[in-house]
Amino acid sequence: MPETLADVLRGNALITAFVFVGILVWLSYLLSAKLTRGKLHGSAIAITIGLILAYVGGALTGGSKGLADFSLLAGVGVLGGAMFRDFAIVATAFGADLDELKKAGAVGAASIVIGVVLSFVVGAIVALAFGYTDPVSVSTIGAGAATYIVGPVTGTALGAESGVIALSVAAGLTKSVLVMVGTPLVASRIGLDNPHSAMIYGGLMGTTSGVAGGLAATDPKLVPYGAMTATFYTGVGCLLGPSLLFLAVRAVL
Amino acid sequence: MVIYGVALLSFCMLAGVFAGDLLGDLIGVKANVGGVGIAMLLLILLSNLTHQRYKLSPITESGVNFWNAMYIPIVVAMAASQDVIAAVSSGWMAIIAGVAAVVAAFLMIPVLARFGKGGRADA
Numbered sequence A: 001m002p003e004t005l006a007d008v009l010r011g012n013a014l015i016t017a018f019v020f021v022g023i024l025v026w027l028s029y030l031l032s033a034k035l036t037r038g039k040l041h042g043s044a045i046a047i048t049i050g051l052i053l054a055y056v057g058g059a060l061t062g063g064s065k066g067l068a069d070f071s072l073l074a075g076v077g078v079l080g081g082a083m084f085r086d087f088a089i090v091a092t093a094f095g096a097d098l099d100e101l102k103k104a105g106a107v108g109a110a111s112i113v114i115g116v117v118l119s120f121v122v123g124a125i126v127a128l129a130f131g132y133t134d135p136v137s138v139s140t141i142g143a144g145a146a147t148y149i150v151g152p153v154t155g156t157a158l159g160a161e162s163g164v165i166a167l168s169v170a171a172g173l174t175k176s177v178l179v180m181v182g183t184p185l186v187a188s189r190i191g192l193d194n195p196h197s198a199m200i201y202g203g204l205m206g207t208t209s210g211v212a213g214g215l216a217a218t219d220p221k222l223v224p225y226g227a228m229t230a231t232f233y234t235g236v237g238c239l240l241g242p243s244l245l246f247l248a249v250r251a252v253l
Numbered sequence B: 001m002v003i004y005g006v007a008l009l010s011f012c013m014l015a016g017v018f019a020g021d022l023l024g025d026l027i028g029v030k031a032n033v034g035g036v037g038i039a040m041l042l043l044i045l046l047s048n049l050t051h052q053r054y055k056l057s058p059i060t061e062s063g064v065n066f067w068n069a070m071y072i073p074i075v076v077a078m079a080a081s082q083d084v085i086a087a088v089s090s091g092w093m094a095i096i097a098g099v100a101a102v103v104a105a106f107l108m109i110p111v112l113a114r115f116g117k118g119g120r121a122d123a
Helices: A002-011 A013-035 A042-061 A071-079 A084-094 A098-103 A107-128 A135-144 A149-158 A162-186 A197-205 A209-219 A219-252 B002-027 B035-047 B058-069 B071-080 B085-086 B092-116
Strands: none
Touching: A002 A013, A002 A071, A002 B058, A013 A042, A013 A071, A013 A219, A013 B071, A042 A162, A042 A197, A042 B071, A071 A084, A071 B071, A084 A209, A084 A219, A084 B002, A084 B035, A084 B058, A084 B071, A084 B085, A098 A107, A098 A197, A098 B035, A107 A197, A107 A219, A135 A149, A135 A219, A135 B092, A149 A162, A149 A219, A162 A197, A162 A209, A162 B085, A162 B092, A197 A219, A197 B085, A197 B092, A209 A219, A209 B071, A209 B085, A219 B002, A219 B035, A219 B071, B002 B035, B002 B058, B035 B058, B058 B071, B071 B092, B085 B092
């Protein structure tokens, strides 16, 4: 009997994921209402529990896909993968206001470039502080502080060693996890409550998953504005990292 | 029909991602440049066509709105399938680099937000 049940759950992975995530979200909203009287958003709790479960999953299975490495929960990886994530992000644009996008367009675009350079510089300084002195490693780690895609793309282009590339991925992952958890906590203090600042936020943060999670936990109405700028960030980072930014690092070191 | 909405949404995503890949090739980077953002703009434009003939019916809209509403559950599933172990177990340098980048960006938001609104002096 248990084997048959497991086969059913495994054979219908995506459907299993719907049930699992449904229960997780229901529990989170219950916790939000009972424990925090709605102060901490249910979705913020759900995302945090998701990350904790991902840690547990990684610790128990040794895999890299969190809970999705349990064969019974492989569907969670499909539902939470890039395809459905991007699909749902595009759907959020349905309620977006074109005029708001136009109004914040210029500063939103500027925020992307500022965000890439800012993260890169900060990451590079940390790398220097930890004793890295060759321009390739410093640039790769700086690029990783932009996103976990910009890091390896830059590192591969520059011929960085694989250990440094792994570190750049870890820096980017840390960033995306922290953006997911931290955004709702600081949102009111940094004025993240309108489409204008959401576009700037997306451009400065740049991690699509971090921004997607962070805004979902803060105010889902802001998602399309933040996601719009964030989706350009990785491309801009991959453009600047191995070129201009690397040349700047080499000139300084 | 509901499928019209789902199909419209899917078409926008495919067209946007394709454009993003082309844009990446064009500027010579191995990444998709703004594909999802282009898809979002396309969806906004197509769903705002004012001509009566192209107006979406409420049922068609529900095909898009369903996926809009699925956004948070999908993000929760995304969180549950992140490589959190790699993020926290790779040593202090990676963590500090990630944290410092986030803190710097958070601090930058109010600064830029003031700029874009025409430099209102006090906030």
